[in-house]
Amino acid sequence: MARMQLTKTTSEKLKNASKTLGFDETEIMERAVLLYIDTIQKQINLKQELNIWDDLSDEALNNFEKSL
Numbered sequence: 001m002a003r004m005q006l007t008k009t010t011s012e013k014l015k016n017a018s019k020t021l022g023f024d025e026t027e028i029m030e031r032a033v034l035l036y037i038d039t040i041q042k043q044i045n046l047k048q049e050l051n052i053w054d055d056l057s058d059e060a061l062n063n064f065e066k067s068l
Contacts, residue, residue, distance in 0.1 A: 006014065018025045 014025050014028060017023075017028055021028070023031075
């Protein structure tokens with residue numbers, strides 16, 4: 001797993017959560033990342049759909065211009 005530098009405040013909160021909950025700090029970080037990814041999944045899906053629509057729009061415009 002990639003290591004990242006945390007701010008002092010975040011690191012302290014992570015240590016506190018680890019002690020309070022009894023989970024390893026790595027497990028807490030893993031859960032936090034998964035929760036974040038789950039939360040933004042709709043935004044990811046929307047961006048992908050907009051990209052598809054943009055590509056289709058470009059193709060339709062090109063086809064229209066060729067038909068003129």
